Every structure is written in structure tokens, then in C-alpha cells.
Amino acid sequence: MAKLAAKCLMAGDPAVGKSALAQMFCNDGSHFQKNYTLTTGVEMLVKNVAIPETNSIVELFIFDSAGKELFSEVLEKLWEHPNVLCVVYDVTSEQSFNNCAKWLEKLRAQALGINLPGVLVGNKTDLIGRRVVEQKQAQEWAQNHGLEYCETSVKEMENFEAPFHILANSFHRLYQEKRGETAKQK
């Protein structure tokens, strides 16, 4: 049995639902925060994710980061040594989707030369009539940028665990690969 620890950076435009997603996951879907509160700097949440068919656990340290540009300098320091990435956008906002490239670039700049598993999350799928970013388009973009993709409606409590399970499993897979490589070093 192994216990892994991963620093998970969460980023995306303001009000796409990053904090709601992180909090929903960490409190097991018991509470959806209806009122918007602006995240300043970073809020850290911790949760253990069991890896299926193993005895291993990945302890995720989720760094829910402010989306407002105002805090970007503070973030640089708090984002040091990341392990996995979660970029969130709002499927009803074209701009929030277009800005994912910028967020991803900033996150990856924190660990140049290191393979960082990541996931792109399209949130607010419950707003069917207002949707402007199509699933296929986002999925392709994610694939081209080496990210996994999933869609959620945190409000309807749909699929909110998926992004974190994807990240924990990717990190665990990476660990196993790396351990195999290390065992070959002389």
C-alpha cells in the first residue's frame, strides 16, 4: 500500500464554479454554495481518493485559486511545485473557454520539463439553453493540449467527482511508471 500526495492546482476565469466544484467534492456533495463569494488568493482543500483495484490512496491538496487577474502575482508563489492541474470553464461563456489556453500556460510554466497530468472541466451543463461551447469542440481542444476532459453540473451534483478521480488515477499511474524506471537505475 502506498499513500501518495498531489498538489492540485485549480484555475480558470472568475465565477466559472471552481470553488463550488472543489467544495462539493470535498464535502461529498452535501452542500452547494448558492451565493457567490470571490476567492482571494488560494483556498486549500484536502481529500483522499482511493485508487480502484489497489490499496493505494492519493491525498489531493486542492489549491482552489482566484480567477481575478488582481491576484495573479500572489498565485505564482503559491503555485510552486504542482503535481496535477484542473482548468475549469463555463459552458455558457465563450470567453471563459478561450481563456483556458492562458490559464494552462501559466500553470505549466510552474513546472517546466515535468509531465503534469491535467483535466479540462466544462461546468454549468444544467444551463442547456444558454450553452455556447460544444462538447466536441472542448474535447478536441483538451486532447490537443494533453488534457483529459469532463463536463459537470456542480449545481445538479452531476459528475463533480470525475475530474478529481481522473487526476488521482493519472498521478498514481505516473508514480507506478516512475518507480519502474527508478528500479532500473544503477
Next chain:
Amino acid sequence: MKLRDPCLSSEGAEVILATSSDEKYPPENIIDGNSETFWTTTGMFPQEFIISFHKCIRFSKLTILCYLVQTIRIEKSLSMDPVDFEKCVEKDLHYSEGELQTEEFSFPDCQATYLRFIIKSGFDHFVSVHRVMVDGMAEDM
């Protein structure tokens, strides 16, 4: 007084703390005398481990065999308990892909009952420590 490496479990040394745990790669592997076995870190930095000699040892050279370690800090304590650590050295190691890092540190006449190794960062998510060797001898307490 013996001239063997005191940093071996067979000589009474023990790893009393390690911040990562995977039962396949236990911290005891650092002091088993075999560089093919290792202790691995399992995620976020910093990471650390503490070796207890259970006696005072006097040494002049320390060698660590590791993989993908970027910044390491070594501290020592002369107390009976693992407290009051003092810095011995802090160093940025070179990246060497495909082979273990062998890093030698010289200390003029150093004494310790505990050694603490803090790995502040790595060249990858996970790093490993294969051996710690000490050129020294046990002192009579």
C-alpha cells in the same frame, strides 16, 4: 572503536521518520547496504527522513546515493532525542538522467546521534534515496 560504516541497520542505525510511505519501498532500504533497493517519495515536497545511530558517531565524510533530487539539506543533532537539529549543508544537485546521483559531503570532524535529510525539491514528481554512507566510527558514550 570500529571503522565500519555506522550508517547501516546491521550496525544499529535506524530510520526513525520518513514522510513518504509505500510498503514496497520502505525507508529501511536507505540503510540496508544495497544501492539497488531504495526509499521513494510519493508526492509533494518537501520530504524528509531522519536516521538515528542510537549512539554518538564521529565522521568526516557522508555520501548519498539518490535519484532526481534537486535541493537537499542535511542537518545533525547531538541530543539523545531527535531535537535541536543544526544545519550541516544545503546543496543544489545536478540533474543526471539515467544514472544515480552520488553526492559526497566532507565535514571536518563532525559528531552526531541523528542525521536529518530534507529534500526540498526534485527534478520530477518523485525522487528516491538508495543509500547513505558515512565514513566514521562510533564514539564511546
